[in-house]
């Protein structure tokens with residue numbers, strides 16, 4: 001699958017629970033090394049379940065491929081010629097992957113535009129292509145390379161890049177959820193107050209990119225975990241999500257939160273999700289294959305809808321914790337265990353070292369070694 005391979009780098013594979021999405025229960029496999037992410041997703045999903053679960057939707061799986069055309073005397077005239085030859089270009093594009101075309105997918109449209117660049121104006125063609133159940137990068141890239149000579153012939157220009165765009169803004173997934181106010185009551189916090197604090201936290205992310213980046217990172221913790229578990233290209237999803245978050249010229253949160261007329265918390269998320277249940281590593285990697293089986297999705301669109309729900313659940317859990325008790329409490333035990341393992345604390349002392357560090361609120365490698373040494377000498 002890769003070059004110069006010398007080993008396998010494994011990650012914990014976990015199952016996030018409580019997900020009720022469009023009336024169907026899901027067990028969500030996640031590959032992630034960060035403590036509290038799986039617990040957070042499961043907790044967020046539990047809160048949403050009390051409000052009836054997630055409602056989701058996904059657009060058809062339309063990906064964008066780009067062709068850059070240069071050395072044109074008149075880029076606008078070349079643009080007109082592309083529009084006139086659209087039928088021919090689409091026909092050529094649809095010869096490349098008979099499997100996808102046979103499944104009802106394929107090239108849908110060509111959108112040319114002239115953009116200004118530091119090296120002057122250039123013509124850029126967008127090929128809109130329905131990739132069905134694939135992530136689609138290979139399909140798109142092959143198609144672009146195939147039609148590039150025809151583009152040169154039509155425009156009289158020189159094609160430089162021919163590559164998929166990871167800003168997959170024609171392939172969006174959305175999820176919505178309502179959490180009853182009373183479900184948010186815990187440990188001395190009234191539900192009403194928790195709703196208010198979550199809205200304050202959301203406003204912070206709306207107003208400040210420094211906060212929005214972390215807000216979105218939390219969302220991607222869950223989405224990436226599911227992407228990785230199912231053998232999907234999480235870098236592609238990351239790139240798309242962050243570019244989408246900045247689409248209005250200002251980096252913004254991918255979720256939004258409101259209080260409904262009954263005082264319940266209502267949230268939604270929208271982001272591009274380019275994932276597959278065929279192709280790439282989804283079937284070649286045995287663990288990914290099992291993860292897809294556990295999840296039980298039947299299409300790439302369904303996987304994208306689940307991912308949107310996971311992102312929303314993750315965000316809810318993070319905001320709830322951050323706006324109340326803070327995230328460290330939940331984090332500490334696993335973090336302490338990682339610290340103790342990193343300095344080689346023997347298995348027999350591990351639990352005691354972890355417990356003591358958490359109790360003292362001193363989670364450091366030197367402290368772990370010190371406690372382990374004391375336990376050893378008092379044997």
Ligand code: NAD
Nearest residue numbers: 099131132133134135136137138139233236278279280281
């Ligand atoms: P792919 O080429 O492995 O598989 C897709 C193929 O599967 C299709 O061409 C089709 O012939 C076949 N197929 C069978 N059943 C299908 C169905 N139901 N729906 C759709 N296709 C079906 O995979 P891909 O999705 O084209 O490419 C994904 C890979 O490309 C990922 O591994 C990704 O990392 C990589 N990649 C990404 C980028 C990027 O994101 N910028 C660039 C290059 C490569």
